[in-house]
Amino acid sequence: MSAQTQSTRTPTLAQVLECFEELWPASLAEGWDATGLVAGRPDQPVERIHFAVDPVQDVADEAVGAGAQLLVTHHPLLLRGVHSVAATGYKGRIVHTLIEGGCALLTAHTNADSAVGGVSDVLADILGLQDVVPLAPVRDGLPEEGLGRVGTLEQSMPLSEFAARVYGAVPAVAGGVRVAGDRDGIVHRVAVCGGAGDGLFDEVRAAAADVYVTADLRHHPASELREAARLTGGRPYLVEVSHFGSEWLWLPAAAQALDTLLAESGFDVEIAVSGQNTDPWDFVLTPGS
Numbered sequence: 001m002s003a004q005t006q007s008t009r010t011p012t013l014a015q016v017l018e019c020f021e022e023l024w025p026a027s028l029a030e031g032w033d034a035t036g037l038v039a040g041r042p043d044q045p046v047e048r049i050h051f052a053v054d055p056v057q058d059v060a061d062e063a064v065g066a067g068a069q070l071l072v073t074h075h076p077l078l079l080r081g082v083h084s085v086a087a088t089g090y091k092g093r094i095v096h097t098l099i100e101g102g103c104a105l106l107t108a109h110t111n112a113d114s115a116v117g118g119v120s121d122v123l124a125d126i127l128g129l130q131d132v133v134p135l136a137p138v139r140d141g142l143p144e145e146g147l148g149r150v151g152t153l154e155q156s157m158p159l160s161e162f163a164a165r166v167y168g169a170v171p172a173v174a175g176g177v178r179v180a181g182d183r184d185g186i187v188h189r190v191a192v193c194g195g196a197g198d199g200l201f202d203e204v205r206a207a208a209a210d211v212y213v214t215a216d217l218r219h220h221p222a223s224e225l226r227e228a229a230r231l232t233g234g235r236p237y238l239v240e241v242s243h244f245g246s247e248w249l250w251l252p253a254a255a256q257a258l259d260t261l262l263a264e265s266g267f268d269v270e271i272a273v274s275g276q277n278t279d280p281w282d283f284v285l286t287p288g289s
Contacts (some may be wrong), residue, residue: 011267013104014042016049016070019261020106023254024118028111028138028145034076035111040104046070049258050275051251053244055105059276060094064101066272071098072254074119074247076107112250117257119194119250124149126169126214126249131188135203148193148200148214150207156188159211159237166213170245173279176232178217180226181237187211191236192247201225209236210211215243246280 011019029035050063055077063071077091085092098105106261112118113136120122124132130153134146153162160183167177187210193200197214198221203226204212217240229235251273259271 002225009266009268010047011265011269012264013037013046013070013128014041015060015265015267016258017106018264019073019258019265022110023257023261024108024115024255026065026111027286028114028141030110031090033109033110034079035064035109036076038105038107039099040106041072042102044069046104046269048102048270048272049255050274052274052276052278053247053251053254054278055094056095056276056278057090057097059278060097060101060103062274062276064097064103066123068103068110068272069095069105070106072106072108072258074107074109074112074250076109084272101216108254110147112146112254113194114141114145116142117253117272119247120147120192122250122253123192123194123246124190124214127165127190127192128153129192135191135193135200135207142216148191148197148203150189150191150204150209152189153187156186159185160184162187162211163239166239166241169249170241171248171277171279173245173277174281174283175279176243176284178240179238180222181211182234185210185234185237187237194250195243198222204236205232206270211235211239212235213239213241213246215241215246228271235267242279242281244277262277 042094044068048068050068052059055073066178085095125217129151132151135148137146148217189211191212193205196216255271
């Protein structure tokens with residue numbers, strides 16, 4: 001293969017970003033979010049791309065060690081303002097690791113949550129939901145775009161059986177899966193939101209969901225929802241999964257979608273998904289443990 005042919009088949013970072021924008025438009029990001037390119041030269045050739053949930057040091061080391069020229073993470077590294085990226089701090093060390101290793105950093109956060117085929121779409125599909133629609137549709141967007149999803153199971157089942165399905169679907173982490181509700185209660189209509197979703201409780205109730213699957217449920221909002229549910233037959237029930245686990249499920253689907261679009265555009269890129277478990281918890285103590 002000639003150098004000229006090889007050059008035309010290896011995209012630049014700018015060309016990868018064009019494909020990325022088509023799949024997960026920046027316009028879908030929430031106003032408070034920090035998405036997009038964090039580090040990298042637009043004219044840099046990209047032969048290998050690495051996907052991960054969190055931009056932590058182990059992931060940066062893994063991406064550079066694999067020879068990736070682009071690391072795509074779901075969570076932002078610089079969500080809150082910083083005044084220095086010196087390697088004396090952990091965020092600066094990560095930035096230095098990537099830049100010195102020739103690896104750009106790109107973040108797809110709430111735009112990947114709201115997009116068609118995004119985080120909650122993948123979670124809904126894995127759990128077998130049908131007739132899926134957004135919990136909180138975006139303004140001036142497609143009807144299929146928005147935060148969270150709600151749909152129905154092909155067959156109703158007890159909450160305990162549904163919770164077991166969720167447990168079997170998400171990556172194993174120390175915190176496991178927590179459930180609030182009658183284990184024998186029948187569920188049919190299911191709401192989901194990858195990541196922290198207790199800000200969508202009003203939408204879950206309005207959607208008449210029997211159960212809500214999400215992460216990072218705080219004590220007071222969860223307690224208030226359960227008390228209010230006493231007036232509606234105990235529903236919606238709650239199934240809490242790990243933040244990391246609920247969003248990791250998106251990575252293989254995202255990698256495949258980007259790989260397909262790049263190939264259709266005539267580019268040849270190697271794409272991998274991180275094997276790092278970046279859930280922050282190492283172990284839990286429970287009654288009898």
